[in-house]
Amino acid sequence: MGDVEESQVKRLNQGSEQAAATEVYGDEQNSSKREWTRSNGQRKKKYFIISGLILVLLMSIGIPLLIYTRDQHVMLQGITISGIDVGNLTQEKAKILIDHEIDRLESQTVRLNAGKQSPEVKLKDLGLVLSDASALQEAYDIGRKGSLRNKVVTKMSAAKGINFELSHTWDDQKLKDSLTRTLEGFNNPATDASFDITTQNTMIIKSEHVGLIYNPESLASLIKGLDIYKPLPEIKVDFKEQLPQLTALQLEDQKITGLLASYTTRFDSTQTARSDNVRIAAKAMDMSVIKPGDTLSFNQIVGERTVAGGYKDAYIIVNGQFVPGLAGGICQVSSTLYNTGLLANLQVTQRSNHDLAISYVPLGQDATVAFPNLDLKFNNNTGGYLLIRTKTSTNSVTIELYGKVKPGQEVLISDTTESVIPAEEQRQVDETLAHGASIVKQHGQPGYIVKSFRIVKVNGKVVSSEPLKQSLYKALPTIIAVGS
Structure with a gap:
């Protein structure tokens, strides 16, 4: 236990x-x-x-x-446009203010010192164009774009002051026109040497004049370079020397010194309408002057042939037939001129022969014309001025060419008939004639092929041999009317 x-x-x-x-x-x-x-x-x-x-x-x-950057729909304090304070203003009110400034700037005048006088011209009349659209928008955008931080920074920058300039351009054509109107009276333009033709067909030369005119390019550059926001200075107009295009020395070298060539053809004075046409065309050519290197044109000098011009109906050649037509006969004047031009050794640039052989000049030496395209033309290759003089009598027309004579020059024209075209015989039934009777309704004439040459000699020595345009003339048939 x-x-x-x-x-x-x-x-x-x-x-x-x-x-x-x-x-x-x-x-x-x-x-x-x-x-x-x-x-x-x-x-x-x-x-x-x-x-x-x-x-x-x-x-x-x-x-x-947020309160600091809140949009109050006005320009920020410290913003100016062209020096004008637009702070705390709406775009609309700012525009009214700036438009007044634009009007003031464009209405400024600039003094142009042209020597004895100094005209004043408004800038807007000289082509100045100012615009506030871009400046107003850029000014309004300050403090309104980007992040909050960016808005704060730009607004603080604006408080220190930001200025926007107006955009401006120049209307070049308006500037040019305005300067021309303002300063044209101050120019002392150059004048070319000139001449008068005497009754002896010689030239009296008048000297040229060297001019002084304002320099438009230099002046326009100075005007466009002005600072329009500052008091405008006076501009000294620069004048430059203007040289004439033709001098007395040049005229002396191109001077008419005598007769180059002359040619005469004859006509039937009983054919009154044709004779009148010849005289009218010849008179239209008289005293015509052709510059060195220019073209001598028959149609250009004589012009269109009209009833109002006094021309009448007479026989002309059309499609190998003689038919009535306005201004018939003037081909005799053009053919006379052709031969004068050949003998003056002018360069032929356009020439046509008639369809049928004619009798007032040798075969191969005629020239037909029809306004406006079928023409007779020469180039003035003489190195001097040409003067055309014409004369008419009761039955003849003469054309003379005056110019720069080349001593010792001689011109010859040779023609060779290459072939003859026989005239056909045409028989036509005429029921108005008795049986076995006949009459000749048209006399025929043969046709020809002709070659021509121009030979130029100087002091008796051949210096050139020039083939001219070949001439082909049609045959005119013989027409016989016979009774049935």
């Missing part, structure tokens, strides 16, 4: 010790857990405090920033 009690007591003691140990260890664990919980709670509390402070700080800063 006693032994049992001791063992039981021992076990109880051991259990108590274990229980005590467990209690002690458990207390330590619980204490550590409680310590971690307090620390974690303190961290959370600190985080919430800091977050709250940050939020409060952001709210204290952000709200004023």
Whole structure:
């Protein structure tokens, strides 16, 4: 009994010790857990405090920033356009103000010192064009674009002052026209040397004049370089020398010195309409002057042949037949000119022969014309001026060419008939004639192929032999009417 009690007591003691140990260890664990919980709670509390402070700080800063950058639809304080304060103004009010400034700037006058006189001209009349559209928009956009930070920065910059300039351009054509109107009277233009033709068909030369005219390019450059926002200075107009295109010395070298060639053809004065046509065309050519290197054109000089011009109906050649037509006979004038031009050694650039052979010039030496395309043309290759003189009598027309004479020059024209084309005989029945009777309704004439040459001699020596355009003349048939 006693032994049992001791063992039981021992076990109880051991259990108590274990229980005590467990209690002690458990207390330590619980204490550590409680310590971690307090620390974690303190961290959370600190985080919430800091977050709250940050939020409060952001709210204290952000709200004023939002208020600072709030759009009030006016220009920012400190913004100017062309030096005009537009701060706190709407775009509409700012435009009214700036438009007044534009009108003031464009109405400024610049004094052009042209020597004895100094006319004043408004800039807008000289082509100045100012615009405020771009400046107004750029000024209005300040503090309104980008992030909040960008808006704050640009608004702070504007407070220190930002100026926008008006855009301006120059209307070059308006500037040119305005300068011409203003300064044309101050020019002293050059004049070319000139000449008069005397009754002896010689030239009296008048000297040229060297002029002074303002320099439009230089003046326009100075005007476009003006600072329109500052008081405008006086501009001195630069005048430059203007040389004549033709001098007396040149005229002396191209001077008419005498008769180059003359040619005469004759006509039947009883054919009054044809004779009148010849005289009208010849008179139209008289006193015509052709410059060196220019073209002598019959149609250009004589012009269109019209009834109003006095021309009448007479026989002309059309499609190998003689038929009535307006201005018949003037081909005698063109043929006379052709021969004169050949003898003057002019270069032939256009010439056509008649369809049928004619009698007032040798075969191969005629020239037919019809306005406006069928023409007789020469190039004035003489190195001098040409003067055309014409004369008509009751039955003849003469054309003379005066120019720069080459001493010792002689021109000859030779023609060779290569072949003769016989005239056919055509018989036509005419019921109005008695049986076996006949009459000739049209007398025929043969056709020809003719080659021509121009031979030029100087002091008797041949210097050139030039083939001219070949002439082909059709045969005109003989037409006989016979009774049936």
